[in-house]
Amino acid sequence: MGFQISIRSATLFATLCLFVLIGFALLPQAGIEDDEALNVSGVYAHGFIAHAVEIFGLRIPIMLMSYYGALKSWIYAPIFEFWTPSPTSLRTPVILAGGFTLWLFYRLLLRIAGYPAATIGCLLLSVDPIFLLTTCFDWGPVVLQHLLTVSGVLCLVRFYQESRRRFLAVGFFLFGLALWDKALFAWILSGMAISVLFIFPKELRKLLSVRNVAVAMLAFCLGAGPLIFYNVCFPLNTFHSNATYSTDHLPEKTRNLVSALNGSALFGYLARTDPGERPRNPRGTIEQVSVRTTEIVGHFRSGFFGYALLAALLLTPWLWSTRARRPILFSIVTMLVAWLQMFFTKGAGASAHHVILLWPFPTLVVAVAFAEASSMLGRAGKPLLVVVLLILVGTSALVTNEYFASLVRNGGGLVWTDAIYPLSDFLKRVNSKVIYVNDWGMFGTLLMLGEGNLPLRGGSDPLSKPHLDMVDKRVVLDRISERGAVFVGHSDGNELFKGVNANLRALAAEAGYRREILAELADRNGRGIFEVFRYAPSADCCK
Numbered sequence: 001m002g003f004q005i006s007i008r009s010a011t012l013f014a015t016l017c018l019f020v021l022i023g024f025a026l027l028p029q030a031g032i033e034d035d036e037a038l039n040v041s042g043v044y045a046h047g048f049i050a051h052a053v054e055i056f057g058l059r060i061p062i063m064l065m066s067y068y069g070a071l072k073s074w075i076y077a078p079i080f081e082f083w084t085p086s087p088t089s090l091r092t093p094v095i096l097a098g099g100f101t102l103w104l105f106y107r108l109l110l111r112i113a114g115y116p117a118a119t120i121g122c123l124l125l126s127v128d129p130i131f132l133l134t135t136c137f138d139w140g141p142v143v144l145q146h147l148l149t150v151s152g153v154l155c156l157v158r159f160y161q162e163s164r165r166r167f168l169a170v171g172f173f174l175f176g177l178a179l180w181d182k183a184l185f186a187w188i189l190s191g192m193a194i195s196v197l198f199i200f201p202k203e204l205r206k207l208l209s210v211r212n213v214a215v216a217m218l219a220f221c222l223g224a225g226p227l228i229f230y231n232v233c234f235p236l237n238t239f240h241s242n243a244t245y246s247t248d249h250l251p252e253k254t255r256n257l258v259s260a261l262n263g264s265a266l267f268g269y270l271a272r273t274d275p276g277e278r279p280r281n282p283r284g285t286i287e288q289v290s291v292r293t294t295e296i297v298g299h300f301r302s303g304f305f306g307y308a309l310l311a312a313l314l315l316t317p318w319l320w321s322t323r324a325r326r327p328i329l330f331s332i333v334t335m336l337v338a339w340l341q342m343f344f345t346k347g348a349g350a351s352a353h354h355v356i357l358l359w360p361f362p363t364l365v366v367a368v369a370f371a372e373a374s375s376m377l378g379r380a381g382k383p384l385l386v387v388v389l390l391i392l393v394g395t396s397a398l399v400t401n402e403y404f405a406s407l408v409r410n411g412g413g414l415v416w417t418d419a420i421y422p423l424s425d426f427l428k429r430v431n432s433k434v435i436y437v438n439d440w441g442m443f444g445t446l447l448m449l450g451e452g453n454l455p456l457r458g459g460s461d462p463l464s465k466p467h468l469d470m471v472d473k474r475v476v477l478d479r480i481s482e483r484g485a486v487f488v489g490h491s492d493g494n495e496l497f498k499g500v501n502a503n504l505r506a507l508a509a510e511a512g513y514r515r516e517i518l519a520e521l522a523d524r525n526g527r528g529i530f531e532v533f534r535y536a537p538s539a540d541c542c543k
Contacts, residue, residue: 008115008119011119012103012106012119012122015102015122015123015126016099016102016103016122016126018126018127019098019099019102019126019127019132020095020096020098020099022127022132022400022404023091023095023098023099023132023135023136024092024095025286025404026132026133026136026137026403026404026407027087027088027091027092027095027136028087028088029404029407029408029412030137030270030271030407030411030412030416030418031087031412031416031417031418031419031420031421031445031523032087032090032416032420032445032448032449033137033139033415033416033441033445034139034415034440034441034442034443034444034445035139035140035141035444036090036137036138036139036141036444036445037090037444037445037447037448038064038068038139038141038444039064039070039072039073039075039076039141040073040076040080040085040444040447040448040452041061041064041073041444041447042061042064042070042072042073042074042077043073043076043077043080043452044447044448044451044452045447045452045456049061049062049063049064049070050062050063050064050065050066050230051063051230051233051234061073061074062226062229062230063226063227063230066183066230066234066237066238066241067182067183067184067238067241068181068182068183069180069181069182069183069226069227070226071144071177071180071181072141072144072181075093076090076093079093080451084451085448085449085451086449090448091136091137091138094135094136094138094141094143095135095136097135097143097144097147098131098132098135098136098143098146098147100147101135101143101146101147101150101151101360102122102125102126104147104150104151104154105121105122105125105150105360105363105364106118106119106121106122107154108150108153108154108157109121109122109364109367109368111154111157111158111161112157112327112368113323113324113327113367113368113371113372114371116371116374116375116385117324117367117368117370117371117372118367120366120367120370120371120385120389121360121363121364121366121367121368123389123393124305124308124363124366124367124389124392124393124396125359125360125363127393127396127397127400128263128305128359128363128396129263129266129303129396129399129400129403130260130263130265130266130352130355130356130359131146131356131359131360131363132400133266133270133400133403134352134353134356137270137416139353140353140354140356140357141181141182141353142353142356142357144177144178144181144182145178145181145182145184145185145188145357146359146360148174148175148177148178148181148185149175149178149185149188150360151174152171152172152174152175152178153171153192154171155167155168155170155171155174156168156171156172159171160203160207165211165212165215168212168215168216168219169215169216169218169219170219171219172215172216172217172219172220172223173219173220173222173223174223175189175220175223176219176220176221176222176223176224176225177223177224178223179220179223179224179227180223180224180225180226180227183227183238184354184357185357186341187337187338187341187342187357188334188338188357188358190337190338190341191333191334191335191336191337191338192330192334194333194334194337195329195330195331195333195334195337196330198333199326199329199330199333200326200330244345244346244347245344245345245346247344248346250343253342253343256351256352256355257339257355258306259352260352260355260356261305261306261309261362262302262303262304262305262306262399263301263302263303263305263396263399263400264301264302264399265352265355266352266403267301267402267403267406268413269352269413269415269416270403270407270412270413270416271403271406271407271410271412271413271416272406272410272411272412272413272525273406273410274410275409275410275525276410276411276523276525276526276527277525277526277527278524278525278526279409279410279525280408280409280410280411280524280525282405282408282409287408290401290404290405290408291405291408291409293398293401293405294401294402294405297398299402300395300398300399300401300402301399301402302399303392303395303396303398303399304391304392304395304396305362305366305392305396308366308370308388308392309362309365309366311369312328312365312366312368312369312370313332313365313369315369315370315373316328316329316332316369318373318376319369319372319373319376322372322376323372324368324369324371324372327364327368328364328365328368328369331361331362331364331365331368332365334361335358335361335362335365338357338358339358342354342355342357370385370388370389371385410525411523411524411525411527412523414441414490414494414496414529415441415496417523417527417529418523418524419521419522419523419527419529419530420442420445420446420449420530421449422521423442423446423488423519423521423529423530423532424445424446424449424450424454426518426519426521426532427446427450427454427486427488427532428450428453428454430486430518430532431484432455432484432485432486433455433484433485434455434457434482434484434485434486435454435455435456435457435485435486435487435488436457436458436459436479436485436486436487436488437456437457437458437459437460437488437489438459438460438463438487438488438489438500438501438504439460439489439490439495439496439497439500440460440496440497441490441496442488442530443456443458446488459479459487459488460497460500462475462476463476463497463499463500463503463504464497464499464500465503466499468503468507473507476503476504476507477507477511480504480507480508480511480513480535481511481513481535484534485534485535486518486532486533486534487504487532487533487534487535488530488531488532489501489504489530489531489533490529490530490531491520491528491529491530491531494528494529508535512537512538513535513536513537513538514535514536514537514538515533515534515535516533516534516535516536517531517532517533518532518533518534519531519532520532
């Protein structure tokens with residue numbers, strides 16, 4: 001028995017280590033995306049947040065956006081105080097948090113479905129390409145969402161199994177924190193609530209005492225307190241600003257769900273698929289092995305997890321009379337309710353960082369269904385399960401390796417460009433009282449890398465408008481004529497807000513100013529990405 005426990009512990013430890021090590025291997029391969037650094041607005045530039053409170057002369061951020069709380073800023077403020085902001089200090093905490101989430105997920109499955117399901121779920125989640133990448137590069141952000149969801153559910157399971165009310169309080173407090181962290185947690189929370197209502201009605205009635213309800217509500221409100229406070233100060237602004245329903249882009253949202261399940265969602269976005277002018281040669285053993293593997297097996301960009309989930313759903317009627325039924329149904333209903341809200345919410349569900357919020361429930365369905373089906377097949381069950389797991393884990397690992405090899409050879413996508421690092425270094429040397437950032441995709445990252453010391457100003461508004469009126473033109477011309485002003489933008493063809501370059505050039509030429517290029521910054525593959533420039537009166541203007 002002791003030997004068996006040791007084997008199980010060693011397997012779990014190896015799986016967790018594998019996840020963290022893959023994360024650290026990925027860590028330096030891409031630049032920092034602007035939303036990945038969004039939390040630094042609550043660390044360095046409190047003027048760029050939705051709401052803050054002042055306590056003893058200290059301004060404390062509450063909400064960074066109407067639906068995004070300052071929880072991550074609170075976490076990173078002490079980290080950046082003692083650890084210089086960099087890709088390593090930004091990504092190490094979320095990678096470790098992802099590993100902790102993986103361990104909690106294992107503990108959850110162990111309690112509700114047993115060791116085989118826990119092992120399967122932990123293995124599958126550890127090599128899931130989209131879960132791993134959205135953890136390492138937490139631009140969603142989603143890491144705290146996963147951590148708080150899984151830990152909250154685990155606490156409530158322990159409350160039910162052990163009848164200890166403190167787990168009820170902690171579970172709902174964690175759910176409250178998750179809602180403050182990102183109000184989109186309401187998708188998952190409503191899904192879980194409906195699941196409990198229809199799948200565990202007897203258990204719910206048994207536990208629905210006045211004291212339990214009071215404890216749960218107080219704990220939840222404590223965790224979500226900052227969000228509640230914000231919506232009192234600005235009546236229901238979170239809801240009014242974001243709950244807009246739409247039937248636009250439904251096919252795109254469906255394709256995005258499928259691509260998240262098979263692991264292909266981030267090719268071309270996070271990792272480029274073209275090598276550029278100078279394909280980067282792999283360095284070190286890990287990079288060389290990764291690139292060599294892609295050369296041997298080909299560009300493996302789609303795994304089989306989606307098919308595994310479909311198979312698990314088809315197995316559900318066969319497993320109806322087993323203990324697997326209710327965990328599977330709970331996950332299915334939770335995912336369905338959450339997904340339908342993404343599906344019909346304007347601007348939601350068409351990106352991997354929204355769809356991944358459904359995780360780890362798809363993995364839970366597969367793990368529980370496959371473990372239970374294997375036990376029902378008798379002697380043939382275990383060998384068949386091992387083969388299926390090898391295929392699923394192997395193909396997911398190949399997709400993850402393809403991302404890694406693509407990042408090594410081709411570099412990150414436009415918003416993940418490593419040209420942001422030389423851009424930051426150059427701007428630190430520029431002697432200017434103001435730096436106007438003309439396009440999206442760099443402000444937060446430069447704010448972080450400059451530790452809040454760069455004199456950055458938003459410059460995309462009003463340049464990004466299709467048509468500029470006289471007031472807009474006056475704003476831009478004031479910037480152009482401002483003495484010592486420096487401008488930063490993407491090079492032509494790389495603009496994220498199309499038209500900002502053309503609008504700025506047209507207005508400058510009309511006012512008699514010429515552009516002086518200070519620097520052109522390229523990524524490691526030789527692609528020109530950023531331009532730094534200033535304006536000076538043209539010779540004709542001075543005559």
